[in-house]
Amino acid sequence: MATVGALKQALTETLDNKGVLNELKARIRAEVFHAIEDPTTVKPQLSNENLLINELIREYLIFNNYKYTDSVLLAETGQSGVQLERSFLCQELKVQDSDESAKLPLLYSLLNNFVERKNCS
Structure with a gap:
């Protein structure tokens, strides 16, 4: 047994x-x-920079199916569950999106651009 x-x-x-x-x-x-979590706790106002960073992280989390981590991020930040449009993120970050790069979260493109610039230096 x-x-x-x-x-x-x-x-x-x-x-x-x-x-x-x-x-x-x-x-x-x-x-x-x-x-x-205490629902009466007032969350601090998100700066534009923090909102953009959170949205980049959220896009990454959702892409990788980390839905529970995403829900905790939203709860902790008090941020709306509505995602910002990718085109808006690209415009704000001055990132060119292509058909190929659109298949992955923007964090991948940003990291790739950073690595490429570093290797060119």
Whole structure:
């Protein structure tokens, strides 16, 4: 007969192999955060720079399916759940978007441009 420890290990390995374990952990963290968050706390006003940075991060999180992390970011910042248009982000950041670059979050393009400039120096 299997021990409780062996069953626990088998269950953990099965959930991990199916990619469910990390999602469950992230969801639990998000739900705990939402449960203890005080809804009456007034969030500080976001500067334009912080809003742009948060939107870049959100685009990255959503692209990588980190939906619980995104929900915690929104709750902590008090930011609206409505995403800014990518064209607006490109305009504000003075980034040229192409059909190829539009397939990935802008953070990838910004990082790529930074690395390319550094290598040219």
